[in-house]
Amino acid sequence: MTDPREGSFRIGTRASLLAMWQANHVADLLRPYAGSRPMELVKIETQGDVVQDRPLSAMGGFGVFTHALQDALLRDRIDLAVHSLKDLPTIPVPGLKLACVLAREVTGDALISEKHARFDDLPQGAVLGTSSLRRRAMILNRRPDLTLIDLRGNVDTRLRKLRDRDLDGIILAQAGLKRLGLADRITEVLDPSWMLPAVGQGAIGIEIRDTDSRTAELVANVNDAPTWRAITAERTMLAALGGGCLVPIGVTTRIERGEMTLSAAVLSGDGTQRIFAENRGIAEEFESIGLRLAEMLVELGAGDILRYGIRPPA
Numbered sequence: 001m002t003d004p005r006e007g008s009f010r011i012g013t014r015a016s017l018l019a020m021w022q023a024n025h026v027a028d029l030l031r032p033y034a035g036s037r038p039m040e041l042v043k044i045e046t047q048g049d050v051v052q053d054r055p056l057s058a059m060g061g062f063g064v065f066t067h068a069l070q071d072a073l074l075r076d077r078i079d080l081a082v083h084s085l086k087d088l089p090t091i092p093v094p095g096l097k098l099a100c101v102l103a104r105e106v107t108g109d110a111l112i113s114e115k116h117a118r119f120d121d122l123p124q125g126a127v128l129g130t131s132s133l134r135r136r137a138m139i140l141n142r143r144p145d146l147t148l149i150d151l152r153g154n155v156d157t158r159l160r161k162l163r164d165r166d167l168d169g170i171i172l173a174q175a176g177l178k179r180l181g182l183a184d185r186i187t188e189v190l191d192p193s194w195m196l197p198a199v200g201q202g203a204i205g206i207e208i209r210d211t212d213s214r215t216a217e218l219v220a221n222v223n224d225a226p227t228w229r230a231i232t233a234e235r236t237m238l239a240a241l242g243g244g245c246l247v248p249i250g251v252t253t254r255i256e257r258g259e260m261t262l263s264a265a266v267l268s269g270d271g272t273q274r275i276f277a278e279n280r281g282i283a284e285e286f287e288s289i290g291l292r293l294a295e296m297l298v299e300l301g302a303g304d305i306l307r308y309g310i311r312p313p314a
Helices: 017-033 067-074 133-142 155-164 174-179 213-222 225-240 283-308
Strands: 009-013 039-043 080-084 096-101 109-112 127-129 147-149 169-173 204-209 249-256 259-267 274-282
Touching: 009 017, 009 067, 017 039, 017 080, 017 155, 017 174, 017 204, 017 213, 067 080, 067 096, 067 204, 096 213, 096 225, 109 174, 127 155, 133 147, 133 249, 133 259, 155 169, 169 174, 204 213, 225 249, 225 259, 225 283, 259 283, 274 283
Parallel strands: 009 039, 009 080, 127 147, 127 169
Antiparallel strands: 080 204, 096 204, 109 169, 249 259, 259 274
16 A cells, blocks of 8 residues: 555645635645645535525534535545635534644725725615625624625626626625735725624635644644734634624734734624724733633623624513
8 A cells, every 4th residue: 555645745625716726825835845745636515615595694604615624634535624714613623623824815805896986985775795794794884774685606706796786896805806816806995993804814724634743744834923823812712702603703913013902893793783892912922812802892792792693682
């Protein structure tokens, strides 16, 4: 039998254009450290790719883009899985671990419109497309007069639907557009003071089997320490708030001169309630910063939103 250590490093990825860009980027970064072992991309279809006619929230809302990749890891079909970290639940999977994160891209959410120059220029009742509960809640919190429709599909599909459905605009992640060379399609990057990014947005994570020391050693070469601290703080906060709960939660992270500032908002699904808090501390204490921020949000009343989803009963 051939020694698996002499075969290729099998990189699991979704088949979308953006996912393939991310997987190829990981392969390019790892190749100088892999010796004679080649990189092999293994395309894996996820539930989120197969089911396109239902909102993500109706499918459980989390793990729909990652479970199939994690199953492939556990079954030894691949050696590492490449994830958009905003899609990776904080609930741990026995036998697997997040081993590496690449240097983070931009984290903003972008308005794309062929009719209006800015979000604030949207007329009353304008129709926007988005598949994200977080974006929906934050938009309604700021502009309850807008009409929001669920818009599923890959980046290219949603860009096509913008015109085909004559929408006033769509909201997409700035990082994905930049990675695909589509930054020129951005009308406006939305202000993160009200449109807070998703936990892990703009970051690419590599998940492996927790017993695979050889792959762990390989991916450690491309781990970005500042991004690791930031996303760990964010994911610690999210996990403390309930992990994969179907509640809109956004976060921004800044690290300057050794200090981390973590800001987060928890909203009701209809956007009528918004709880905001901010925590600062020494950047090396990133997990404690995230945990304390979760406690602050709960103390301010986020517990009721987390418990009831939209608002507590009267």
